[in-house]
Amino acid sequence: MTTFVGARWRRLLCQRRDAGSVVVEFIVLGLMMSLPVFYLVVTLARVQAGAFAVTAASREAGRAYVTAAHQHAAPGRAEAAAGLAFADQGFADRGRLAITCDKSPCLQPEGHVEVVASLEVPLPLVPDFLGGVLPTSVSVSADHVSTVDRFRGGS
Numbered sequence: 001m002t003t004f005v006g007a008r009w010r011r012l013l014c015q016r017r018d019a020g021s022v023v024v025e026f027i028v029l030g031l032m033m034s035l036p037v038f039y040l041v042v043t044l045a046r047v048q049a050g051a052f053a054v055t056a057a058s059r060e061a062g063r064a065y066v067t068a069a070h071q072h073a074a075p076g077r078a079e080a081a082a083g084l085a086f087a088d089q090g091f092a093d094r095g096r097l098a099i100t101c102d103k104s105p106c107l108q109p110e111g112h113v114e115v116v117a118s119l120e121v122p123l124p125l126v127p128d129f130l131g132g133v134l135p136t137s138v139s140v141s142a143d144h145v146s147t148v149d150r151f152r153g154g155s
Contacts, residue, residue, distance in 0.1 A: 042124050047138050050121035053089035054142040057082035058117035061097055062146030065113050071105050082117060095119045109152050116143040 064081035068074035078099060086095040096118050103111040118141035126136045 049089045050140045054117040057085035058115045058142045058144040062115040062144045066146045111148040
């Protein structure tokens with residue numbers, strides 16, 4: 001009878017030592033599993049914002065360029081329009097534009113103006129000193145071709 005009572009006490013003591021550790025393990029494992037998913041969502045959202053920025057910047061810069069009143073005002077209008085599109089997504093002063101024309105001067109009726117917007121989207125929480133080992137940014141770009149109005153007056 002003594003051995004039965006002793007075994008019973010040992011079982012009760014062992015159960016008390018383990019009581020509560022399941023909750024701690026669940027919390028630790030839950031954090032370990034949810035942090036990478038959270039980082040992935042944040043990273044994908046930032047890259048998507050960059051994609052929106054270059055798409056809008058190339059489209060609006062092309063529209064602003066072909067609707068300029070004079071040839072010398074067109075590049076400034078395009079840069080301003082692209083700057084607004086980049087700033088709207090949180091990438092102010094980070095994007096680049098490349099503008100090419102199929103005719104000279106660019107604003108000839110029915111001429112085509114191609115605008116390429118590009119951007120380096122920095123990955124969140126990746127320090128710059130890891131640049132030699134890991135990628136620290138993602139490149140995104142978009143192009144848009146705008147046509148100068150057929151009935152545009154000479155400039």
